[in-house]
Amino acid sequence: MTQSSTHPRPEVPPLASSALPARRVETLPGGMTATLVSAGVVPIAAIRLVVHAGSAHVPAGQTWLDRLVHEYLREGTQSRDAEAFASALAALGGRLDIDGDAHTTTISTEVPSEHAPAAVTLLAELARTPRFPAGSAKRLLEDLERTLDIAGSQPQWLAHAGFRQALYGDHPYGRVLPTAEDLAALNVDRARAFWSERAGLASTRLMAAGLFDEDAVLQAARAGFEGWSEGAAASVPPSEVETARVIRIVDRPGAEQTTLQIGRRVPAPGHDDYVAFEVLNALLGGSFYSRITLNIREDKGYTYSPRSSVSSRPGDAYWVQAADVTTAVTGASLREILGEIDRLRAEPPSEAELAGILNYVAGAFVIRQATPGGILNHLEFLDLHGLDASYSASYVTKVREVTPSEVQRLAQAYLDPAGMPIILVGDRSAIEAQVAEFGPVEE
Amino acid sequence: MTAMPAFALDIPVERHRLANGLRVVLSEDRSAPIVCVAVYYHVGMRLEPPGRTGFAHLFEHLMFQGSQNMGKMELVKLVQENGGTLNGSTRYDFTNYFEVMPSNALDLALWMEADRMRGPVITQAELDNQRDVVKNEIRVNVTNRPYGSFPWLEMQARAYENWHNSHNGYGDMADLDAASLEDVQAFFDSYYSPANAVLVVAGDVDTGQALDLARRYFEDIPAAPPPAAPDLSEPRQEEEERWSYVDPLATRPALAVSYHVPPRGTPEYYAMGLLNQALAQGEDSLLHGELVLKRGLTGEVDGGINFLGHMHNAQTPLLWTSSLIHDQDVTVDALLEAYDAVIDPLLDRPLGEDVVHRLQAKARSGLLRTIAGGAYPRFGVADLLAVFELLEDDAGRVNEIDARFAAVTPEVLLRTAQEYLRRSNRNVLALEAGAAS
Numbered sequence: 001m002t003q004s005s006t007h008p009r010p011e012v013p014p015l016a017s018s019a020l021p022a023r024r025v026e027t028l029p030g031g032m033t034a035t036l037v038s039a040g041v042v043p044i045a046a047i048r049l050v051v052h053a054g055s056a057h058v059p060a061g062q063t064w065l066d067r068l069v070h071e072y073l074r075e076g077t078q079s080r081d082a083e084a085f086a087s088a089l090a091a092l093g094g095r096l097d098i099d100g101d102a103h104t105t106t107i108s109t110e111v112p113s114e115h116a117p118a119a120v121t122l123l124a125e126l127a128r129t130p131r132f133p134a135g136s137a138k139r140l141l142e143d144l145e146r147t148l149d150i151a152g153s154q155p156q157w158l159a160h161a162g163f164r165q166a167l168y169g170d171h172p173y174g175r176v177l178p179t180a181e182d183l184a185a186l187n188v189d190r191a192r193a194f195w196s197e198r199a200g201l202a203s204t205r206l207m208a209a210g211l212f213d214e215d216a217v218l219q220a221a222r223a224g225f226e227g228w229s230e231g232a233a234a235s236v237p238p239s240e241v242e243t244a245r246v247i248r249i250v251d252r253p254g255a256e257q258t259t260l261q262i263g264r265r266v267p268a269p270g271h272d273d274y275v276a277f278e279v280l281n282a283l284l285g286g287s288f289y290s291r292i293t294l295n296i297r298e299d300k301g302y303t304y305s306p307r308s309s310v311s312s313r314p315g316d317a318y319w320v321q322a323a324d325v326t327t328a329v330t331g332a333s334l335r336e337i338l339g340e341i342d343r344l345r346a347e348p349p350s351e352a353e354l355a356g357i358l359n360y361v362a363g364a365f366v367i368r369q370a371t372p373g374g375i376l377n378h379l380e381f382l383d384l385h386g387l388d389a390s391y392s393a394s395y396v397t398k399v400r401e402v403t404p405s406e407v408q409r410l411a412q413a414y415l416d417p418a419g420m421p422i423i424l425v426g427d428r429s430a431i432e433a434q435v436a437e438f439g440p441v442e443e
Numbered sequence: 444m445t446a447m448p449a450f451a452l453d454i455p456v457e458r459h460r461l462a463n464g465l466r467v468v469l470s471e472d473r474s475a476p477i478v479c480v481a482v483y484y485h486v487g488m489r490l491e492p493p494g495r496t497g498f499a500h501l502f503e504h505l506m507f508q509g510s511q512n513m514g515k516m517e518l519v520k521l522v523q524e525n526g527g528t529l530n531g532s533t534r535y536d537f538t539n540y541f542e543v544m545p546s547n548a549l550d551l552a553l554w555m556e557a558d559r560m561r562g563p564v565i566t567q568a569e570l571d572n573q574r575d576v577v578k579n580e581i582r583v584n585v586t587n588r589p590y591g592s593f594p595w596l597e598m599q600a601r602a603y604e605n606w607h608n609s610h611n612g613y614g615d616m617a618d619l620d621a622a623s624l625e626d627v628q629a630f631f632d633s634y635y636s637p638a639n640a641v642l643v644v645a646g647d648v649d650t651g652q653a654l655d656l657a658r659r660y661f662e663d664i665p666a667a668p669p670p671a672a673p674d675l676s677e678p679r680q681e682e683e684e685r686w687s688y689v690d691p692l693a694t695r696p697a698l699a700v701s702y703h704v705p706p707r708g709t710p711e712y713y714a715m716g717l718l719n720q721a722l723a724q725g726e727d728s729l730l731h732g733e734l735v736l737k738r739g740l741t742g743e744v745d746g747g748i749n750f751l752g753h754m755h756n757a758q759t760p761l762l763w764t765s766s767l768i769h770d771q772d773v774t775v776d777a778l779l780e781a782y783d784a785v786i787d788p789l790l791d792r793p794l795g796e797d798v799v800h801r802l803q804a805k806a807r808s809g810l811l812r813t814i815a816g817g818a819y820p821r822f823g824v825a826d827l828l829a830v831f832e833l834l835e836d837d838a839g840r841v842n843e844i845d846a847r848f849a850a851v852t853p854e855v856l857l858r859t860a861q862e863y864l865r866r867s868n869r870n871v872l873a874l875e876a877g878a879a880s
Binding site: 009046294360 | 472544547724
């Protein structure tokens, strides 16, 4: 039996104002910046090199050259082969983590505090003198082919690639998965040239967060990076902003679910509307207690993990709602998603609903920066978008100033459903008729 | 420049037991104004009874559908509108519910968890809704996903003899369809008593105040006897087993190799943790060196001791499993020969001291990452405290993990490898690619 409780729900006192941990920014010889944040109580240091060299800098016809470079960064340095480098880092407790996006390649590790300077020395050695052994090329390219083959079988990957292609076309942001010809064009010389042209003092930032000896880390960085080449400042051409309603189906005969993505371009970080748009996103589909999630999950049971998000690059961003829905309710799910977008465009949210979302977005900002990795993610975001410490310091205040009418205005200005491509990865024979009401379905 | 001393892992741990049997663990960390409140119930995927497969997991969903003082999803609303984030999960041995909140919301978080510890108040419509959500979860994670059941569901179904360990904890659709509101209440009455739970508060709190609040909200929840623990034991495996199956969505074949591991808490268990580091963690690992770098049989070898977490957050029996995806022209025999080339020497002669030190450094660092990091700040430490209290009756043992790894000698590693990495303890599962082009 459920036991009755006599305790009334407690009131939550106002949140005491809290400052984010202080940042120390130093310029190293050659102009490279180091940003250090001492924070936390666990004796660990997260260290990250952010190199401004990403998939958007890859020439047409060589999609995934950046991924080949990532693979090659795991193949050791000029003075240590792959195994020796990995062992040296592991002896410090570190694992090598290589990641990348449209604009950057990141080289990261986390080590116990006392090893932070030695880890910086090793990461500098890797960034400056990667080995690029020609003998590994065949194996690494086979690995990429396997990765591509597997990605092509995963509906979420296909939906993401299809959506990017619909938004960006032939622009580098639209190239997610390579063709067989793209992969055939990749080789060790192109990988080495990509890195040596791009990576250098002007294109690289060092970031560290956690508990560590700041001066010793700076000393290791000065010694490790002294005399490195400058590196090329990277630019990416602007992309077309106009998109149109297209419905594309990637056929997966017999699929139990349809994996869908729908959305469009929105203001980028640094734009006056960006912070308020993050609030809109949390209210519409970007949180557990958001309208779309309450509707298609908690009311209808169409899906398990619907989610909207804002994906950004310098001067560019898009909003996207993703969900894996039961095949038979593909059309019904889209109707509800579009209905929620229309509702927000037609009427502002109530003060009470918005107040809850403002607290959520403000709280999440503070919570995300309570780990070393979370701090580095925020520093990387600021660097990528040319924002400074004032962005962080004023973020919570800006969130709290967002009004119901502003949310409605943003929905009207940026979320016209007529311009939204719809990508559906599922059983075409079962879903084509269901979605015909939303526009012409491409063959 | 002053050299930093090597760290000592010293997590503050305060333990209490309320009159109704609820165990309370408190850990202070004032470095950021946030707190994690977590409640762990000692029922998970392998503790649910036969005929009720998937109930532990379905029940987790229902715990968000309402209780005496909160309507459907009201707990989620209260967490969010007070600046927090939350989740719940069902693992082998427990089901957990947690919030990470700004620390001014501690009082509210404890009140909410106490309210739902008194029992769900849900309707047939809410049960039906969450049954549909769970079915979609199974589709997106398992049946509509290439490699969705690999290796965990497929390997545990074959490598374990005991039904509790081998059955699919996501549940048979027939059992899920048969679930009634009466079954839900009976499941709650059996497994969700205070004496079968642990409450952890970790973060920016005054522990004295947190204890007062825990007593205020939880101590008058009526006591009930905890459920009898099912027998989870497995017989010693005496012969190697090999299986294969077809994944209709997979485009490349895959292989998994599993061994039963030593009992939790023993020196051999920590040695097995170091063998996992030696074999499969990081790019200095033996399997990466042999299968990836030297032989080019795959691009990546995964490995671990617990399909649903790590070696510390599950009870034994468990399997150490290594898995990889490979090309059609690479045979299972070629892969097993490479595994043998790596594993056989571990049974032959002790590892060098320097290698063991590296394994210990990796294990220590991994522990620090677990404690400091994650998508939910302070949950990593809360999870460790909860599982050591739940599974070893002492959350304070979190501070002994490092010493337990440090105490493992080359001789213990050799002895452990000889018993647990022996060929007759091995289970080999080949996934055939049903969608290969």
